[in-house]
Structures are given as structure tokens and as C-alpha cells.
Amino acid sequence: MDELFTLVYAELRRIAGRQLRGERFGHTLCTTALVHEAWFELSKLNRIQWQSRSHFLALAAQAMRRVLIDYAVARRTQKRGGGKAVESLEADALLVVHERADDFIALDEALQRLMALNERHARIVECRFYGGMNVDETAEALGISAATVKRDWTLARAWLNKELGT
Numbered sequence: 001m002d003e004l005f006t007l008v009y010a011e012l013r014r015i016a017g018r019q020l021r022g023e024r025f026g027h028t029l030c031t032t033a034l035v036h037e038a039w040f041e042l043s044k045l046n047r048i049q050w051q052s053r054s055h056f057l058a059l060a061a062q063a064m065r066r067v068l069i070d071y072a073v074a075r076r077t078q079k080r081g082g083g084k085a086v087e088s089l090e091a092d093a094l095l096v097v098h099e100r101a102d103d104f105i106a107l108d109e110a111l112q113r114l115m116a117l118n119e120r121h122a123r124i125v126e127c128r129f130y131g132g133m134n135v136d137e138t139a140e141a142l143g144i145s146a147a148t149v150k151r152d153w154t155l156a157r158a159w160l161n162k163e164l165g166t
Contacts, residue, residue, distance in 0.1 A: 057133065125153075
């Protein structure tokens, strides 16, 4: 696992950076902390057989999504007086007030509903939106054609926009 981490670290930072790009400066988890926390989650998957680089990166994007959702939930709890402290694997990577916590949670809830309706569409959203993968990378990671990814991506985005009222 340590060797794999070294090989894909730059790519994981690119994915994390893309996920954090829309955040206000100084109001989120830093890229390095997100990568390390996602890696910690992935390291728990000791029985999984990595099928390809794209398969691994798709799972890494899922792990990053879960980390961001956990932080958003913790932020919401804190905002409502829960007082729950958010811990990071890095001492210098503090979670500051996260104004978009409710947006992350709403998107996650919509994605869970989409997963119940059409798992492939939800996986495509994870790869494209959270993983920053292009059509071909998504197709490889999921073992489907690029044309299917394009078609399903369009449908999934439309469904999510309707669900989120955007």
C-alpha cells in the first residue's frame, strides 16, 4: 500500500484539489489533509483487488467524498451546538467554518437517492464530479463504453439538478 501511495500521490492531490477548488480560501480542509484522510480510509480496504489505475482512482474519489461529507456533517452538528470536535490526521490541517456544509450534505443525500434508482449513474457522477475523471477514464474505471458514460452523465446531471432544485 505504501508503494501504491507513492505512485499515485500526485494524482490523488489533483483529485483532492479539484474537489476543494470551489471552496472559499481558508474555509476548508487543505488538499494534503484530504488526500491523507482518504488514504487512511482506503487503507482499511485490505481485501480489495485493484483492477486498474482508474478503478483505484474511482475508489479514492469515493473516499474523498465520504471525508468531505463527514466534515460537512460535523460542521452542521457544530453549527447547531453539538460541540463535536473535528479531528484531522495532520495537526496543521484544521477545518475552519465550512459555509457549504449543507450543500455537500444535500448533494450526498441526492446521490444516495440516485444510487437507489440507478447505481451506474451514481458511480458515473462520483467518477466525473468527485474524481475529476474524463469520459474515457470513467468508462475504464466502470468497465463500460465512453458513449454510455456520456449518455448516463447527461441523464444523471439532469436528475440531480431537478432533485437539488437548481
